[in-house]
Amino acid sequence: MTAPSVLTLSWEYPPVVEGGLARHVAGLSAGLVRRGAGVHVLTRGVDAEPPTPAADGVVVQRVARPAPPAGLDAFLAWVDALGDELLEAGLVAARTRRPDVVHGHDWLVARPAAALADALGVPFVTTVHATEHGRHRGWVQKHPQSHVHAEEQAMMDRADAVLVCSAFMRRHVLDVFGAAPDDVLVVRNGIDPVPPVDEDRVRALRDRLAPGGETLVLLAGRLVYEKGFQVALEAFARVRAATAPAAPPARMVVAGSGPHGDELRAQTTRLGLDDDVTFLGWSDDGTLPALYRAADVCLVPSLYEPFGLVALEAMRGGCAVVAGATGGLREVVVDGTGIRVPPDDARALAAALRRLLDEPRLRDRLVTAGARHAARFSWDEAAEQALAAYTRLGVLPRTAAGPETARPESGVGAGVADALVDVPVLR
DSSP, X not given: OOOOEEEEEOSOBTTBXXXXXXXXXXXHHHHHHHTTOEEEEEEEESSXXXXXXXXXXXXXXXXXXXXXXXXXXXXXXXXXXXXXXXXXXXXXXXXXXXOSEEEEESGGGHHHHHHHHHHHTOOEEEEEOOOHHHHTTTOOSSTTHHHHHXXXXXXXXXXXXXXXXXXXXXXXXXHHHOOOGGGEEEXXXXXXXXXXOOHHHHHHHHHHHOTTOOEEEEEESOOOGGGOHHHHHHHHHXXXXXXXXXXXXXXXXXXXXXXXXXXXXXXXXXXXXXXTEEEEEOOOTTHHHHHHHHOSEEEEOOXXXXXXXXXXXXXXXXXXXXXXXXXXXXXXXXXXXXXEEOTTOHHHHHHHHHHHHHOHHHHHHHHHHHHHHHTTOOHHHHHHHHHXXXXXXXXXXXXXXXXXXXXXXXXXXXXXXXXXXXXXXXX
């Protein structure tokens, strides 16, 4: 008996990458395939793409959907339209191969994922990567935060199993949404082995970003308030001021894009750091590993962080890490692998950064310990945990049992069941 067939829905999937969610879905999907599962990912792209097997064996299908618009209300309308397109594509795909489980990633695809599960008569599993409650520190009473929070609550109530990436997120989901403890399971993020890095690209980045041989400090991730990059800029300004009028001991590079970008650039100007901070914008999967190799220190100053994949990637890539002691970062950056500081504390972050600038031997020790620690995280382990979650729900591979047609009597999938008359369903 082989592993089950999984229909995965995600609003991003490489090379369309908004944040860590895309890397999680890609890593987990590939890990499931290595364990014999069939994985069909439904996602978006610039153009529609039919189901196509990738090199790792994952079948990827894309609906045509442009980049999300600015403004929260416009974004919510965009999410609704994307959901309609994913649902339609999923119904068609199920006629060719009926899945044993539908796995949606976050609230943005919860509605179509639940509808597909109901229509097919299979379990609906969701992975919660972050919550509106966490991002806004509990302030979800007003629109549009209230809308997103309600969507997340409905997703939790409907899901047959809820997967989270850290013990912190499990506690958070149980506290905020009142989920049943047995239904919330930890499937922590993995990480791929160190990818091949073009050393010429690494040298070119060093020459461009730290032309005087300065220590290079990296911020990487989506430019949103909860990542705390504004705290890092203030901390860097404190370090610069403490060393004036001597030449700056370090330069900073910011790799990422997002709605908080304009404010971060304006803050950089206010702090007088325009000559010492470079904003690279979004970096692809080829540039980011080279940046980790080129940089000496990676700051992960999150105010809210369900896991902290950037910290793990930085450790793997050879950076010493300073992280906010918050959320899942406390589980990722354990004692001896990096430095943890209180979140939203520019003074403490500046002190930790200055220590690493002044003590290259400490940086080297953290790089060695961090790389060893990062190697313990694997997508194969994550896939095993996900398969265990499917098994708890009674998900079994399709057998030779006679086909039936999925016709839910009620629920979100009831309205689309008529489109599935040719879909075999195992009872």
